[in-house]
Amino acid sequence: QVQPVESGGGLVQAGGSLRLSCAASGSISSINAMGWYRQAPGKQRELVAFITSGDITNYPDSMKGRFTISRDNAKNTVYLQMNSLKPEDTAVYYCAVFYKGFTGWGQGTQVTVSS
DSSP, X not given: OEEEEEEOOEEEETTOOEEEEEEEEEOGGGEEXXXXXXXXXXXXXXXXXXXXXXXXXEOOGGXXXXXXXXXXXXXXXXXXXXXXXXXXXXXXXXXXXXXXXXXXXXXXXXXXXXX
């Protein structure tokens, strides 16, 4: 089993930046990919970015340009750098770990962007 734990959320003004971290514990060697999702109030959870074990990254078109996913294998940690934040980026951000056909979800970290 692999368990992700997010950190780094908070309150930021529009135009600012935040970096989220996701540390994975457990059967690290079985991880195929890790990703970031977000869910705003009243909306469905949506993909922000993911990165595979081979460092291939993928972003939905709506997320390209302001969000960057990266990883530090030595720390078993994935990061999400968020720049030029907008109030509509306000959401709970979740880390997901994909391994052996399973998905492990973190508890989420709140990101609030004030106008």
